Amino acid sequence: MGKKRPKKCISVEEAKELQKAWCDTRTPEIDKCLGFEDTREFWWSVEELQEYLKYVKKQSKKQGICNPGIRIYFGAYPKEQCKMDKGYSTVFLAPTGAPAGEMGKGGGSAANNYTLEPYNFGSAGDPPNSY
Structure with missing residues (x-):
């Protein structure tokens, strides 16, 4: 099992x-x-998410970060970049973590790791799909 x-x-x-x-x-x-x-819901395939998490794990390890995390932020597209000139909401995933001994061990207070790129461009319901 x-x-x-x-x-x-x-x-x-x-x-x-x-x-x-x-x-x-x-x-x-x-x-x-x-x-x-x-919009209020966002979608990525499991494969896409696994690919991104693998990238974060590998790059973090190279940086001496042994317990990286992911923080999810709300965002909004500029109206000019959206279909129908609206400026829809989005979310993006941001890697967190610091090398061992720096700024704690992780968790919700872990620093953003600005050396790795955040992840965006999932799909969103229009209209939103309710859970």
């Missing part, structure tokens, strides 16, 4: 609850302010 379920997995019900809370408390104001329904 395969590996056990990772400890930080949540149930489908919990995920639906999180999505609903986001939609109920944020999307009406965001969409009202922007004047259109913004």
Whole structure:
């Protein structure tokens, strides 16, 4: 049999609850302010993500970073770069980590690793897909 379920997995019900809370408390104001329904979900294939994680692991190891991480940031495209001249939201993945002995051991406070390129350009629902 395969590996056990990772400890930080949540149930489908919990995920639906999180999505609903986001939609109920944020999307009406965001969409009202922007004047259109913004995207709120992003997609990459498992293969793409594995390729990026392999890149981060390999390059981090070369830098002496033994426990790299990934931080996910919200972003928005400039209107001029978007279809339909809107300026949709996006997210990008940013590598984190410092060589052993520098700035702690990692976790949520790990420094961004600005020597490695962030990852972007997934697909997004238009209109957004609800979970």
